[in-house]
Amino acid sequence: MGYGQLLGVTGALxxxxxxxxxxxxxxxxxxxxxSEVQGSVYGTTTNLLKKAIDDFFxxxxxxxxxxxxxxxxxxxxxxxxxxxxxxxxxxxxxxxFVGSPTxxxxxxxxxxxxxxxxxxNMPSTDxxxxxxxxxxxxxxxxxxxxxxxxxxxxxxxxxxxxxxSRILTTGYWRTDxxxxxxxxxxxxxxxxxxxxxxxKPASGSAILYLDGSSIGSHAINSGTLPSFETYxxxxxxxGTAVQHINGTIKFYFRGYGLTAVRVTSLTNAIKNLQIALxx
Amino acid sequence: MNYVIISEEFALSKKEYKxxxxxxxxxxxxxxxxxxxVNSLKEFPEIxxxxxxxxADLKEDDxxxxxxKINV
Numbered sequence: 405m406g407y408g409q410l411l412g413v414t415g416a417l418x419x420x421x422x423x424x425x426x427x428x429x430x431x432x433x434x435x436x437x438x439s440e441v442q443g444s445v446y447g448t449t450t451n452l453l454k455k456a457i458d459d460f461f462x463x464x465x466x467x468x469x470x471x472x473x474x475x476x477x478x479x480x481x482x483x484x485x486x487x488x489x490x491x492x493x494x495x496x497x498x499x500x501f502v503g504s505p506t507x508x509x510x511x512x513x514x515x516x517x518x519x520x521x522x523x524x525n526m527p528s529t530d531x532x533x534x535x536x537x538x539x540x541x542x543x544x545x546x547x548x549x550x551x552x553x554x555x556x557x558x559x560x561x562x563x564x565x566x567x568x569s570r571i572l573t574t575g576y577w578r579t580d581x582x583x584x585x586x587x588x589x590x591x592x593x594x595x596x597x598x599x600x601x602x603x604k605p606a607s608g609s610a611i612l613y614l615d616g617s618s619i620g621s622h623a624i625n626s627g628t629l630p631s632f633e634t635y636x637x638x639x640x641x642x643g644t645a646v647q648h649i650n651g652t653i654k655f656y657f658r659g660y661g662l663t664a665v666r667v668t669s670l671t672n673a674i675k676n677l678q679i680a681l682x683x
Numbered sequence: 684m685n686y687v688i689i690s691e692e693f694a695l696s697k698k699e700y701k702x703x704x705x706x707x708x709x710x711x712x713x714x715x716x717x718x719x720x721v722n723s724l725k726e727f728p729e730i731x732x733x734x735x736x737x738x739a740d741l742k743e744d745d746x747x748x749x750x751x752k753i754n755v
Contacts, residue, residue: 484705500704500706501704501705501706502708503706503707503709503710503719503720503722503723504705504723504725505722515684515720517686517718517720517746518708518709518718518719518720551746551747648710
């Protein structure tokens with residue numbers, strides 16, 4: 405047990421972060437809105453809240469996935485200012501909220517028609533590779549409607565798609581990577597509050613994981629990553645937000661180099677963070 | 684669910700309106716009406732000053748339907 409953890413448990417003194425990246429994220433959260441980023445918002449103490457964030461980053465360092473993430477929105481806090489923060493590198497790729505989503509301690513609620521978040525990054529250029537990338541998220545309260553719903557992504561042409569996560573009217577999760585004619589990879593019923601991660605490894609097929617378990621894979625057609633920024637809560641179709649999802653978005657990330665082992669670790673870390681946040 | 688029905692001219696003129704990290708957003712119904720969320724009235728009250736709008740209860744059938752591919 406580290407010194408910081410001991411202090412966190414006693415609650416007598418302020419928790420001391422072990423992971424520097426976690427501390428940077430915490431400082432960004434408190435700078436954005438200190439009054440909401442406290443343990444009482446989540447039914448815990450602020451020291452334990454800090455420890456939960458620290459543990460998340462420590463696990464990511466230990467298991468090798470943290471360095472693979474280019475952007476991550478843990479949606480901690482209860483306002484747009486805190487939910488916009490990219491925890492990997494606060495200030496870079498911070499989000500912009502469109503259409504006035506509702507923010508609370510669970511995440512941000514989008515209405516399925518007008519609301520989403522611009523991630524302010526460009527898949528084709530911002531650190532992504534056509535041959536190795538990954539993305540994933542956690543959403544709850546989704547009502548499958550008469551249209552397809554996009555958790556996140558963008559599309560520039562028939563062979564330039566990056567709609568990583570998607571729910572069909574039938575309730576299937578799917579990914580659209582480059583060319584969506586081969587992209588439906590699971591018939592598993594979409595269940596809310598499950599960690600969904602899609603990977604396109606450097607070699608081999610794309611894989612979709614639900615709560616850490618592979619639920620399908622498909623071969624990748626040739627193509628490019630879109631030159632349209634990623635939207636979260638909708639897909640960016642040549643500059644227009646379409647197929648808005650409804651529900652509360654709790655977590656989203658993009659990165660690369662996620663092996664099955666790393667996916668399992670990241671999934672568990674995301675779930676443990678939600679438990680610590682009481683949501 | 685209640686939404687704010689706005690004119691096409693107003694919607695398009697405010698397409699890039701932004702305060703800090705919040706941006707005005709709107710969508711179009713299947714029959715061509717422009718609308719935004721009621722939260723926008725609270726978040727961007729300044730742009731609605733002197734503007735005619737109405738509150739309407741829009742249903743699932745009012746929204747544009749997409750097939751399972753995005754048309755790009």
